[in-house]
Amino acid sequence: MYKKKECVAMLLAGGQGSRLYALTEKTAKPAVTFGGKYRIIDFPMSNCVNSGINTVGVLTQYQPLVLNEYIGNGQPWDLDRMSGGVMVLPPYQGKNGADWYKGTANAIYQNLDFIRRYAPDYVLILSGDHIYKMDYNAMLQAHKNTEADCTIAVLEVPLSEASRFGIMVTDDTGKINDFQEKPKNPTSTKASMGIYIFNTKVLEKYLIDDENTPGSNNDFGKNIIPNMLNDGMKMYAYPFEGYWKDVGTISSLWEANMELLGENPAFNVHDKQWRIFSRNYAAPPHYIGSDAIVSDSIISEGCEIYGTVEHSVLSSNVVVEKGAIVKDSVIMSGTIIKANANVCYSIIDGNSIISENAKVGEERDLAKGIAVIGSDLVVTANTIIASDAMINNDSVDGKSIIQK
Amino acid sequence: MSAAGIIFSNIHDNNIPELTRNRTMASVPFGCRYRLIDFALSNMVNSNINNVSVITHYNYQSLMDHIGSGKDWDLARRSGGIKMLTPFITAYANSTNALYSTRLEALKSVNNSISKIVDDYVVLSDCDVICNIDLNDMIKYHIENDADLTMAVKRVNLTKEQAKINVLVDSDITGRIVDVQAYPTLFEGEADINLNIMVMSRKYLQEVVLDSIAHNYTSLTKDIILKGLKRRNYHIYRYDGYFACITSPQDYYTSSMELINDKNVRKQLFGVKNRPVYTKVRNSAPTYYSPEAKVKNSLIADGCEIYGEVENSIIFRGAKIGKGSVVKNCILFQDTYTGENVTLNCVISDKNVVIRDNKHLSGDETLPFYLAKGKMI
Numbered sequence: 025m026y027k028k029k030e031c032v033a034m035l036l037a038g039g040q041g042s043r044l045y046a047l048t049e050k051t052a053k054p055a056v057t058f059g060g061k062y063r064i065i066d067f068p069m070s071n072c073v074n075s076g077i078n079t080v081g082v083l084t085q086y087q088p089l090v091l092n093e094y095i096g097n098g099q100p101w102d103l104d105r106m107s108g109g110v111m112v113l114p115p116y117q118g119k120n121g122a123d124w125y126k127g128t129a130n131a132i133y134q135n136l137d138f139i140r141r142y143a144p145d146y147v148l149i150l151s152g153d154h155i156y157k158m159d160y161n162a163m164l165q166a167h168k169n170t171e172a173d174c175t176i177a178v179l180e181v182p183l184s185e186a187s188r189f190g191i192m193v194t195d196d197t198g199k200i201n202d203f204q205e206k207p208k209n210p211t212s213t214k215a216s217m218g219i220y221i222f223n224t225k226v227l228e229k230y231l232i233d234d235e236n237t238p239g240s241n242n243d244f245g246k247n248i249i250p251n252m253l254n255d256g257m258k259m260y261a262y263p264f265e266g267y268w269k270d271v272g273t274i275s276s277l278w279e280a281n282m283e284l285l286g287e288n289p290a291f292n293v294h295d296k297q298w299r300i301f302s303r304n305y306a307a308p309p310h311y312i313g314s315d316a317i318v319s320d321s322i323i324s325e326g327c328e329i330y331g332t333v334e335h336s337v338l339s340s341n342v343v344v345e346k347g348a349i350v351k352d353s354v355i356m357s358g359t360i361i362k363a364n365a366n367v368c369y370s371i372i373d374g375n376s377i378i379s380e381n382a383k384v385g386e387e388r389d390l391a392k393g394i395a396v397i398g399s400d401l402v403v404t405a406n407t408i409i410a411s412d413a414m415i416n417n418d419s420v421d422g423k424s425i426i427q428k
Numbered sequence: 429m430s431a432a433g434i435i436f437s438n439i440h441d442n443n444i445p446e447l448t449r450n451r452t453m454a455s456v457p458f459g460c461r462y463r464l465i466d467f468a469l470s471n472m473v474n475s476n477i478n479n480v481s482v483i484t485h486y487n488y489q490s491l492m493d494h495i496g497s498g499k500d501w502d503l504a505r506r507s508g509g510i511k512m513l514t515p516f517i518t519a520y521a522n523s524t525n526a527l528y529s530t531r532l533e534a535l536k537s538v539n540n541s542i543s544k545i546v547d548d549y550v551v552l553s554d555c556d557v558i559c560n561i562d563l564n565d566m567i568k569y570h571i572e573n574d575a576d577l578t579m580a581v582k583r584v585n586l587t588k589e590q591a592k593i594n595v596l597v598d599s600d601i602t603g604r605i606v607d608v609q610a611y612p613t614l615f616e617g618e619a620d621i622n623l624n625i626m627v628m629s630r631k632y633l634q635e636v637v638l639d640s641i642a643h644n645y646t647s648l649t650k651d652i653i654l655k656g657l658k659r660r661n662y663h664i665y666r667y668d669g670y671f672a673c674i675t676s677p678q679d680y681y682t683s684s685m686e687l688i689n690d691k692n693v694r695k696q697l698f699g700v701k702n703r704p705v706y707t708k709v710r711n712s713a714p715t716y717y718s719p720e721a722k723v724k725n726s727l728i729a730d731g732c733e734i735y736g737e738v739e740n741s742i743i744f745r746g747a748k749i750g751k752g753s754v755v756k757n758c759i760l761f762q763d764t765y766t767g768e769n770v771t772l773n774c775v776i777s778d779k780n781v782v783i784r785d786n787k788h789l790s791g792d793e794t795l796p797f798y799l800a801k802g803k804m805i
Contacts (some may be wrong), residue, residue, distance in 0.1 A: 187745065300711070306704040308459075309689070309727045310727070312723045318723055320718060321716075
């Protein structure tokens with residue numbers, strides 16, 4: 025039967041990530057490759073496991089195939105459990121009709137039955153599109169200590185950027201007095217990270233009330249949190265210090281990848297006490313050829329490097345042939361950079377081929393932006409792809425520079 | 429048609445005493461991220477053999493640790509899966525519990541398990557068979573020939589020295605084995621060598637084991653195969669892909685170096701479609717190369733951090749090469765740590781070795797310098 029759990033995590037992974045364009049054409053954002061061997065969702069999943077939370081509901085909606093396949097039975101994260109473990113929760117057809125998840129709050133509302141099975145005292149709400157390492161258990165302890173109804177993890181941001189975030193105004197004890205969603209004139213620099221811990225009873229009540237409010241956006245940031253504040257519920261901010269990155273745009277995804285590089289990287293995935301777990305595909309070790317030059321880069325299993333790789337992040341099974349140059353770029357698994365091709369300041373999705381002498385992107389100083397090439401595409405020989413180009417399946421038709 | 433697998437994990441332990449001091453031959457690290465048994469296991473799993481027994485009798489802690497539940501090979505199964513057959517010593521131990529040294533004795537010692545196999549065929553494999561062989565095809569061939577036993581062989585050109593450490597198999601044009609010579613001292617030239625991978629029907633294997641117990645036979649080659657050549661139908665199965673087994677420390681070094689010096693070896697071992705080589709997952713981060721790193725002709729696993737120079741080397745998971753260090757012609761096992769300005773040449777370092785700043789160590793290609801597990805220099 026179902027064992028009671030102290031805390032159940034609900035991971036919102038249904039987002040399309042439309043600002044990642046070509047990279048999220050066929051995959052949901054949480055399943056986008058990051059840092060060589062990881063997918064974005066590995067970070068919140070590994071945080072859960074490392075924090076001792078072993079019941080995780082993953083709410084999926086947009087392009088779920090790759091994501092579902094990746095999560096599988098949860099074995100890579102030790103989440104194949106007798107009781108609990110990981111459970112993929114897609115939208116479903118009910119007695120009174122079928123609904124897509126209308127908003128973050130509605131997604132949790134539709135899965136209240138999943139939460140009730142484990143009768144948890146607390147529910148942890150996470151989103152599947154951030155790169156960070158965080159001990160949720162420490163946050164839970166803080167939540168218990170303050171006897172709050174809801175605790176929201178916050179990050180200090182520069183005042184100039186505060187208007188991009190949901191901002192928490194707190195007193196000295198961390199108690200939240202006011203919440204401003206993307207304020208024009210922010211009065212605080214504590215930005216919400218989209219990580220909430222609720223007392224289960226309180227969450228249930230507000231989700232049900234919200235569902236019965238016509239015209240609601242069914243969103244945590246827009247509805248649930250303001251409603252709770254209005255009712256005078258006890259809400260605390262939990263300050264998080266450390267690396268946290270929203271990788272929702274091409275440039276932030278590129279930046280986050282690059283922040284793994286360096287002797288003391290901004291974000292360290294080598295920490296053996298806080299391992300980031302990921303699904304493994306049994307690739308052989310990577311091989312660096314006799315004429316290869318590899319510097320300031322991350323290379324994953326199964327790669328074969330015969331050319332030059334500088335300041336780049338390569339996922340598994342990438343081949344860089346002789347004379348090819350890869351610089352300031354993120355190359356995802358299975359992509360082949362053929363002889364004498366030149367790839368600069370680009371993100372290239374998996375299983376694509378950049379043919380001989382092709383040129384993708386420009387040197388970073390000269391580039392207008394990051395060149396992006398979607399998955400399973402072939403850039404033909406001698407083709408030049410402009411520095412800010414976004415090449416996906418739609419670009420293929422009728423153009424001779426790219427063939428499918 | 430279904431098949432079970434049996435792997436001998438301690439066979440050939442004496443060939444590389446340094447590396448098997450604290451482990452079985454099966455759990456000797458090889459090729460950046462593997463243990464020798466990974467090849468035998470992957471061959472079986474890739475051929476849909478999902479009921480595998482590993483016979484082991486001493487030093488097997490590292491092997492148990494490596495295998496775990498077997499899930500990394502997809503062998504954590506409700507029915508079948510992987511089973512470790514350790515020595516069965518009762519409270520009334522006496523001389524009958526003496527440890528075995530040959531394959532046949534190993535099989536006799538697990539007679540109980542063998543009698544319970546229900547699959548039609550059994551594949552018997554040594555643990556140090558570094559190859560990517562399609563056992564399904566071999567079993568199919570075994571059935572077509574209506575053979576009692578089919579032995580995988582490879583046609584090679586042998587020097588006198590090499591012939592001395594191999595079992596040569598002679599067969600007629602139909603592939604039926606007519607003679608077997610174990611470790612001939614005067615042979616030189618082309619011959620089929622036994623790869624120590626065999627297919628037997630379950631019934632014949634069970635019969636052989638019971639017969640050997642009754643007659644106190646000890647050698648599969650001498651007591652069973654040579655005696656049965658005329659009466660029984662023994663066949664060869666020619667495999668022509670890459671094959672290596674480890675016969676000496678020197679041989680271990682050469683076989684390892686083949687992985688970096690011959691593209692075809694990597695292709696035939698790791699690049700076979702639908703036949704990946706599985707190993708224990710360690711969840712290491714991908715490897716980082718610093719701006720000063722210079723790496724040439726090397727095979728490098730995940731989880732390493734490289735700040736120095738590496739050439740013609742094999743670097744296992746989690747190793748760190750410090751600034752200004754130069755590593756050439758080396759094999760560095762898991763979590764080897766080299767400080768700054770270290771030079772290493774022809775060194776094999778076992779797990780968790782620490783080499784402090786400014787040390788210079790060198791062996792020779794014909795006698796690599798070996799650093800034992802956990803040593804600090």
